[in-house]
Amino acid sequence: MTYELYYWPGIPGRGEFVRLALEDAGADYIDVGKRSSDKGGGAGAVSEFIHGSDLGQPHFAPPVLKAGGLVISHVANILQFLGPRLGLVPEDESARVWANGLQLTLTDFVAEIHDTHHPIGSSLYYEDQQDEAKRRARVFVQERLPKFLYYFERVLAVNAGNEAYLVGTAHSYVDLSLFQVVTGLRYAFPRAMERLEPEIPAVTALVDRVSQRPTLSAYLTSDRRLDFNQGGIFRHYPELDG
Amino acid sequence: MTYELYYWPGIPGRGEFVRLALEDAGADYIDVGKRSSDKGGGAGAVSEFIHGSDLGQPHFAPPVLKAGGLVISHVANILQFLGPRLGLVPEDESARVWANGLQLTLTDFVAEIHDTHHPIGSSLYYEDQQDEAKRRARVFVQERLPKFLYYFERVLAVNAGNEAYLVGTAHSYVDLSLFQVVTGLRYAFPRAMERLEPEIPAVTALVDRVSQRPTLSAYLTSDRRLDFNQGGIFRHYPELDG
Secondary structure: OOOOEEOOOOOOOOHHHHHHHHHHOOEEEHHHHHHHHHOOOHOOOOOHHHHOOOOOOOOOOOOOEOOOOOEEEEEHHHHHHHHHHHHOOOOOOHHHHHHHHHHHHHHHHHHHHHHOOOOOOOOOOHHHHEEEHHHHHHHHHHHHHHHHHHHHHHHHHHHHOOOOOOOOOOHHHHHHHHHHHHHHHHOOHHHHHHHHHHHHHHHHHHHHHHHHHHHHHHHOOOOOOOOOOOOOOOOHHHHOOO | OOEEEEEOOOOOOOHHHHHHHHHHHHEEEEEEEHOOHHHOOOOOHHHHHHHHHOOOOOOOOOOOEEEEEEEEEHHHHHHHHHHOOOOOOOOOHHHHHHHHHHHHHHHHHHHHHHHHOOOOOOOOHHHHHHHHHHHHHHHHHHHHHHHHHHHHHHHHOOOOOOOOOEEEEOHHHHHHOOOHHHHHHHHHHHHHHHHHHHHHHHHHHHHHHHHHOOOHHHHHOOOOOOOOOOOOOOOOOOOHHO
C-alpha cells in the first residue's frame, strides 16, 4: 500500500504528526504537497483534493490521508487508522481507546499552543494581535503548559515499570506525537521549557528515546524533515516566552 | 450494560454530546455528576474518578465514560465507541472513519466557540477579558461561524439524495452533535444565527428532524435536559453577537 499524504508544503504543522508515524515505520508514502506541480503536487493539488466533492466527502482542512479507497482527515483519526497497520499501537481495544484519548489530549494541547500567537484569529497577522498574544501566552506559560506536561509526566509515572511508553509496554504513535509537541515547544518557548524540563524527567527521557529510533533518526536528520519556522503551530516569539 | 458518565453537573458542556447519544438510543446509564454525593455522585466524585490512578490511566478532563472494564475520555472517542453499540453509526469502516472525521471537525468548532468568550484563558473571568472577547467574537461571527456552517451544509448537499443525514443514508451520532452545536449557537449568537440560517437550509432541516426523534424529544423536554447557561461552552453575551 502506498499512502498519499495531503498537507501544505513549507511548514511541519499538523501534517508532521502523520509523517512521523509513516517515517518511523518505514512506510511507503507520497507527500503530495511537497511534490512539484507538474507531477500533480503542490498546495493547489492539496487544496483541490481536500475540498473536492468527487467522493461525496469534502474535508474541512488538511492533513488528509488517502489509503486505497479510504480518505481520512484529522490527525487523531489518521493515526488511529495507521496505528495497527504500522505496528504503532497495541492490539487490544482497551489500549487503542486509551491511545486515542491521549492523542486527543495532545490535539487540544496543540490548538492551545497555536492560539498563543493567534488568540484573536488565524486570518489576522501576529503583529495585529500581539498585545492579546502576550496576555494569552502569559497564562499559557504559567498555567496551561505545566498542566499539560505534568499530566503526561503522570501518565508515564503510573504506567508501572514502563515509564518509557505512554501506552502499555511498547512504543506507539502517541509517543511520536508527544515527541513532536515537546520538540516544538523547545523551539517556541526555550526559556519556559528550560525551567520546566527538570520537573518532567520521564517526558524528557521519552523524547530522547524516540529521537534515537533507528529509522526515525535517519528521517530527522534528512532534508525531508522540515525545520520549525514562523509559519506553523510552534513559533518562536521571544516576547511570548515567559 | 449500564454505562457511567462522568461529567460536571450544572452545565450541558461537552458531556451533553454523550448524553444525547445515550438518550436518543434509550441506553441505560448513570449520570454520576448529577447524583447526590451521599449516593457517590457530584462534582467531587467526577474529579476523583477522572484523575485517579486506580486503572493506571489518569484522564485529563471530563467527559469520561465507564463501559464495563473500559474507561474512555474525549467526546469523539466516546461517541466512536458508543456508535456501533447504540446503532448510531453505519457498519462499514469507510463510514465510521468519515463519521469520526466529521466529529473531530465539530470538536474544533466547539473549542473555537468556547474561546469567543475566553480568548485569553479559562482561568480568568469573562469580565477580565471582555475587550479581547469582543475582538475575537467579531472575527468568529464574520469568518469562522459561516465557514464551519457552510461546510456542514456542503457535506449534506453532496450526500446525494440523503441530505437529511451527515453520514450515509441514516441517522448517526454526528447528526446529534451537529444538532447540539446549532442549538447552542442559537442561544449564544441569536442575531448572527438569524442572519445565517436562511443560507444553511439543509443544516436547519437536520436540526428540526433530530429534535423530533421520539425518544430524544421526550428527553429534550424533560428535567434531565440542562438549559444552556452562562457557565458552559455556549454563552449569550449580546455584545459578542455581531
